[in-house]
Amino acid sequence: DAEITQSPRHKITETGRQVTLACHQTWNHNNMFWYRQDLGHGLRLIHYSYGVQDTNKGEVSDGYSVSRSNTEDLPLTLESAASSQTSVYFCASSGDRNYGYTFGSGTRLTVV
Amino acid sequence: AQSVAQPEDQVNVAEGNPLTVKCTYSVSGNPYLFWYVQYPNRGLQFLLKYITGDNLVKGSYGFEAEFNKSQTSFHLKKPSALVSDSALYFCAVRGYTGRRALTFGSGTRLQVQP
Numbered sequence: 001d002a003e004i005t006q007s008p009r010h011k012i013t014e015t016g017r018q019v020t021l022a023c024h025q026t027w028n029h030n031n032m033f034w035y036r037q038d039l040g041h042g043l044r045l046i047h048y049s050y051g052v053q054d055t056n057k058g059e060v061s062d063g064y065s066v067s068r069s070n071t072e073d074l075p076l077t078l079e080s081a082a083s084s085q086t087s088v089y090f091c092a093s094s095g096d097r098n099y100g101y102t103f104g105s106g107t108r109l110t111v112v
Numbered sequence: 113a114q115s116v117a118q119p120e121d122q123v124n125v126a127e128g129n130p131l132t133v134k135c136t137y138s139v140s141g142n143p144y145l146f147w148y149v150q151y152p153n154r155g156l157q158f159l160l161k162y163i164t165g166d167n168l169v170k171g172s173y174g175f176e177a178e179f180n181k182s183q184t185s186f187h188l189k190k191p192s193a194l195v196s197d198s199a200l201y202f203c204a205v206r207g208y209t210g211r212r213a214l215t216f217g218s219g220t221r222l223q224v225q226p
Contacts, residue, residue: 033213042118042202042216043156050212058213090155094212099144099163101214103156 002027006091006104013111019078021107023091029102031094032074034058034066036087037106043090049074081111114139114210116203118217125193126225133188133220135177135203145186146204146214147177156202162186173197193224 004025013019023032030051035043045058047066055066063085065077078085091104115138125131137143147159160171167179177188186203200221204214 031212035216040218042116042218043204043214045213045215048211048213092214099161100158101146102158103148105155 004091004093004102004104006089006107008107009105010108011110013081013109015081015083015111017081019081019109021076021078021089021091021109023074023076023104024072025091025093025102026072027093027095027102028071029093029095030071031096032068033092033094033101034064034074034076035090035092036060036085037090038087046076046089047074078109081109083111085109086111114205114207114215116205116215116217118201118203118220120220121218122221122223124223124225127195128192131190131193131197131222131224133201133203133222135186135188135217136184137186137203137205138184139205139207140210142208143186144206144208145177145179147171147175147186147188148202148204150200150202150219152199159188159201193222195224195226198222198224 007022033048034046037043044060049055049068089107094101117136145162148156160169162169162179170176200219202219203217
């Protein structure tokens with residue numbers, strides 16, 4: 001069955017370190033998204049991609065970057081982790097026609 | 113810009129009673145509207161969506177939602193609540209055109225008391 005997987009599930013890192021969160025989908029979806037979830041804010045969009053070599057900034061993109069070298073993967077990189085980036089991160093994907101969005105199980109990141 | 117408002121941080125309802133979780137939206141043009149549910153320490157599960165057609169949409173676990181264009185609302189409803197419905201509920205929107213990413217509301221915690 002097709003799926004979307006995120007790794008790791010939990011991560012603790014130190015302030016200033018570079019961290020990469022992985023997102024891999026086997027739906028063959030062109031569209032992929034990264035969100036962060038914080039209490040009182042719901043899910044906020046960090047970056048998104050409509051296909052290979054395409055990336056776009058969302059509302060809370062400062063301090064984050066993504067790259068899309070193939071259809072399946074959209075890794076999220078925190079260039080220099082900050083305590084304000086402690087959050088739960090969700091990856092999602094969608095096709096171009098069925099308007100269905102599939103979410104990963106999330107990565108809980110703690111920056112100490 | 114598109115936005116979603118979920119005016120209630122928490123909704124409390126007794127088991128067996130009907131429940132409503134409110135959602136209003138703002139988007140340019142026609143909307144695609146979604147409801148998701150999140151159980152503790154879990155990801156988001158899809159409940160239902162409105163794309164076009166009938167204003168009353170039926171979804172998973174007995175939930176339904178009514179699209180009201182004049183009031184720009186998409187309230188989630190269930191005729192008889194279960195304790196197992198207790199969770200965090202998110203409304204989301206995107207437009208027919210423009211950015212394909214969903215914009216989410218801040219979430220409403222539903223607490224169903226036995």
